[in-house]
Amino acid sequence: MKHRWLVCLTLVSNCVVVYHARSQTSTPIHTAQPLVLALPTENTALLRGDGPAFYQYTDRAIRPGFDMPWMGGRYGFVRNGVQTSWGILYPRFHEGIDIRPMARSARGEPLDVVRSIADGIVVHTNHTSRYSSYGKYVVVEHWWHGSPFYSLYAHLNAIHVEPEQPIVRGTPLGLLGYTGTGINRRRAHVHLEVNLLLNRGFQACYDTYFPDEENHHGLFNGLNMAGVDVSKLYLRSAEDPSYSVQQLLEETQGFFRVSVPAAGMLDILWRYPWLSPALRGWLPEFGAPPDLAVSWQITFSQSGIPLRIEASEEVVEVLELEVLQQTSIPYRYLTNGLLTGSGSAPELTRTGQRLVDFLLCPPPDPSDFPW
Numbered sequence: 001m002k003h004r005w006l007v008c009l010t011l012v013s014n015c016v017v018v019y020h021a022r023s024q025t026s027t028p029i030h031t032a033q034p035l036v037l038a039l040p041t042e043n044t045a046l047l048r049g050d051g052p053a054f055y056q057y058t059d060r061a062i063r064p065g066f067d068m069p070w071m072g073g074r075y076g077f078v079r080n081g082v083q084t085s086w087g088i089l090y091p092r093f094h095e096g097i098d099i100r101p102m103a104r105s106a107r108g109e110p111l112d113v114v115r116s117i118a119d120g121i122v123v124h125t126n127h128t129s130r131y132s133s134y135g136k137y138v139v140v141e142h143w144w145h146g147s148p149f150y151s152l153y154a155h156l157n158a159i160h161v162e163p164e165q166p167i168v169r170g171t172p173l174g175l176l177g178y179t180g181t182g183i184n185r186r187r188a189h190v191h192l193e194v195n196l197l198l199n200r201g202f203q204a205c206y207d208t209y210f211p212d213e214e215n216h217h218g219l220f221n222g223l224n225m226a227g228v229d230v231s232k233l234y235l236r237s238a239e240d241p242s243y244s245v246q247q248l249l250e251e252t253q254g255f256f257r258v259s260v261p262a263a264g265m266l267d268i269l270w271r272y273p274w275l276s277p278a279l280r281g282w283l284p285e286f287g288a289p290p291d292l293a294v295s296w297q298i299t300f301s302q303s304g305i306p307l308r309i310e311a312s313e314e315v316v317e318v319l320e321l322e323v324l325q326q327t328s329i330p331y332r333y334l335t336n337g338l339l340t341g342s343g344s345a346p347e348l349t350r351t352g353q354r355l356v357d358f359l360l361c362p363p364p365d366p367s368d369f370p371w
Helices: 002-011 069-073 202-209 230-239 245-250 350-360
Strands: 076-079 082-084 087-089 092-094 097-099 113-115 120-126 136-144 147-159 172-176 190-197 225-227 256-261 295-300 306-312 320-323 339-342 345-348
Touching: 069 076, 069 097, 120 147, 136 172, 147 225, 147 245, 190 230, 202 350, 230 245, 256 350, 295 350, 320 345, 345 350
Parallel strands: none
Antiparallel strands: 076 092, 082 087, 097 190, 113 172, 120 136, 136 147, 147 172, 147 190, 190 225, 256 295, 256 320, 295 306, 339 345
16 A cells, blocks of 8 residues: 555646535536546556556467557557458557556456546446446546546456545445456456547437337446546656646547538537637636538547537538548547548548537536536
8 A cells, every 4th residue: 555655646747636426406616626546456567667567458369569469458459359441450449548457366357446546426336247347437527727527447356435435535426346248257357438428418328229129328328438648647747747638638639520511519628618619718617609611520549539529610511521630540449430441532420429428418507517
């Protein structure tokens, strides 16, 4: 424990922590809370640059000097390698990081306690493993630099918290395990994500796409969250206490852009107004802004994270798609299944269209959910 807190103190040096615990009826305080992170277990090898000691491996072929099994535990396009005429490509995106355990019992059971990476409030717990490929998992809401973000801790063996429970950085959330799909005791780990929430109107869109499937996770379904590069977030915030998720997204290169007709304020902008240059300086407690646009231009990362939402006066009657980084490599290998085609002839797949629809789906009355 002593070593863990020494690492945390390094990460939070010169920071002042301000936390607002949201309730069902409260209005968030939009102040400049800093990004103050701790690692979720005693495994601190990430901060020493020791990838093999930090990331849990995946079962994959070893190509010395190019690819090692532990690399599959990183964030990014690191899964399901295929040999193509363009070389070895990894079309499956990994939205978080897999952290290997530090301690096991004589039977090989992992013993690590999983803790909250920052102050916040528990917003979702999944105690039923079969409900998700993530197995038993917890979602915690944090307010950083005036916006809510959501850390997710997956594949837990046990959960020790409940929704609406305020917590502080380092609060035990559960035990590291191997519940969920595709892992076993040998590969036990905690899968950690830091996410943006896409839309409070998610359920209506979910019911349209999946009319016969129950949504066990409400707003915190994985389809309604976009995971950022959490390892980079740790490393950059350790160097610069003022670093923010906003800066992380600004540093992320856009891969494709869609233009769509505007039908009022996009719900995502209530939480992340800094995504749109037209909303700089606006805060949600001021109420809805005036109509900003005839159409929206939404720039996405390669994996589908909304990076920038620009208001436009251009009339757009149907969705228009533009690839910002054209390549001869088929886009199905590069975009986590969001695009197909190649070069100057991209097309949205059904998965890509679903992502756009989830962003555009009308939200509930903002007065019911001020954040």
